[in-house]
Amino acid sequence: MADDARFNPMILDMPMARLRAQALGASKIREVANRGYGVQGLRRFWVGESDEVTPPFIRDAAMRALEAGRTFYTHNRGTAELRGALGAYLSRLHGQTFDPDRLSITSAGIQALMIVMQAILDPGDRVVAVTPVWPNCTEAPQILGADVVRVGIDRRDGRWTLDLDKLIEAITPDTRLVLLNSPNNPSGWTLAPDQRQPLLDHCRRLGVWLISDDVYERLTFGTDRAPSFLPLADPQDRLVSTNSFSKAWRMTGWRLGWMVAPASLEADLAKLLEYNTSCAPDFVQSAAIAALEQGEPFIAQVREGLVARRARLMAGLSALSGVEATAPDGGMYVMLRVEGETDSLDLAKRLIDEAALGLAPGSAFGPEGEGWLRWCFAVSEPALDEGVERLGKWLRRR
Numbered sequence: 214m215a216d217d218a219r220f221n222p223m224i225l226d227m228p229m230a231r232l233r234a235q236a237l238g239a240s241k242i243r244e245v246a247n248r249g250y251g252v253q254g255l256r257r258f259w260v261g262e263s264d265e266v267t268p269p270f271i272r273d274a275a276m277r278a279l280e281a282g283r284t285f286y287t288h289n290r291g292t293a294e295l296r297g298a299l300g301a302y303l304s305r306l307h308g309q310t311f312d313p314d315r316l317s318i319t320s321a322g323i324q325a326l327m328i329v330m331q332a333i334l335d336p337g338d339r340v341v342a343v344t345p346v347w348p349n350c351t352e353a354p355q356i357l358g359a360d361v362v363r364v365g366i367d368r369r370d371g372r373w374t375l376d377l378d379k380l381i382e383a384i385t386p387d388t389r390l391v392l393l394n395s396p397n398n399p400s401g402w403t404l405a406p407d408q409r410q411p412l413l414d415h416c417r418r419l420g421v422w423l424i425s426d427d428v429y430e431r432l433t434f435g436t437d438r439a440p441s442f443l444p445l446a447d448p449q450d451r452l453v454s455t456n457s458f459s460k461a462w463r464m465t466g467w468r469l470g471w472m473v474a475p476a477s478l479e480a481d482l483a484k485l486l487e488y489n490t491s492c493a494p495d496f497v498q499s500a501a502i503a504a505l506e507q508g509e510p511f512i513a514q515v516r517e518g519l520v521a522r523r524a525r526l527m528a529g530l531s532a533l534s535g536v537e538a539t540a541p542d543g544g545m546y547v548m549l550r551v552e553g554e555t556d557s558l559d560l561a562k563r564l565i566d567e568a569a570l571g572l573a574p575g576s577a578f579g580p581e582g583e584g585w586l587r588w589c590f591a592v593s594e595p596a597l598d599e600g601v602e603r604l605g606k607w608l609r610r611r
């Protein structure tokens with residue numbers, strides 16, 4: 214009865230959102246976070262961001278831009294200076310030239326995803342997503358009325374792997390879009406270099422769009438970048454790479470991202486940007502130029518820090534009996550599970566109440582994540598050590 218009333222605004226005659234909006238999943242990370250408010254001394258590892266501020270060379274560039282009066286609207290797809298700097302950065306990274314006509318600056322990675330989906334998805338379209346994944350990736354198509362089919366990565370020999378045949382089989386001729394995030398949030402799984410070409414070829418053959426969410430592309434362990442589709446693709450392929458300044462340059466609060474798309478999409482992307490936010494803030498775009506032009510030593514330092522913290526967290530967790538953790542290939546998260554615990558949301562809530570430890574429930578990333586917890590290790594080593602110690606004490610009391 215209560216459910217019927219919730220999904221039928223006519224019955225209650227209450228002002229309600231449309232059904233697709235009502236049907237969106239509420240964030241389970243938020244559910245855990247709300248539980249944690251007011252808990253004394255709680256250690257939080259559930260957010261996907263560093264505990265350190267954006268580096269001075271980027272903050273200084275923003276302050277200089279503000280002092281210079283860069284407070285006006287810009288071109289919908291970003292300033293010519295930033296798109297030029299981005300083109301040069303991408304050319305250095307991927308060894309080919311990127312025409313600024315293919316580049317759009319967005320208000321963060323999430324907006325790049327949403328805008329490109331607004332450009333290519335109709336209600337009822339079939340979207341195939343590689344999962345588990347950051348929930349925004351699978352909720353965004355549903356906001357637009359598309360239907361999401363999930364293809365789960367598997368655990369083999371203690372590692373997350375993608376069964377490419379399974380994915381290719383799911384990409385049918387009536388599929389509109391494939392969505393893939395590598396390195397993956399939450400698992401750290403990273404697409405193998407030799408899996409790119411067959412996937413791209415299959416999408417090409419069927420005329421299916423491929424969105425590659427590359428926000429963790431620079432946060433890899435053992436290399437300085439994750440395998441990308443960009444060097445393999447033709448400029449006119451139905452490929453869109455979405456990206457962000459949030460993670461590699463520690464700019465989560467600045468809300469700035471970009472996408473690389475076929476030039477034929479750009480006029481429509483500009484209109485969609487106009488009708489969403491019109492453009493990203495000019496002084497933030499100025500700071501991003503400094504990030505791109507001077508940021509390599511900083512990114513190397515971030516990566517080095519993550520390599521050390523990943524090793525530290527993995528060593529701490531593997532010393533705890535009853536805990537299984539998977540070393541990620543990239544990103545900033547470790548997934549772990551505790552013997553005998555199958556309900557990750559319940560476990561995450563109990564860890565708050567009983568251990569003052571804040572982890573994200575794996576089920577927040579889809580049914581494939583159930584039974585697992587996600588631990589963000591982009592935080593200081595003493596904080597990580599204390600978190601592991603709290604988990605150890607809780608396990609001994611359990």
Ligand SMILES: Cc1ncc(COP(=O)(O)O)c(C=O)c1O
Binds near residue numbers: 398456
């Ligand atoms: C997989 C993935 N894509 C995109 C984003 C978007 O980040 P932002 O909107 O801060 O650029 C995130 C953030 O956590 C993410 O995990």
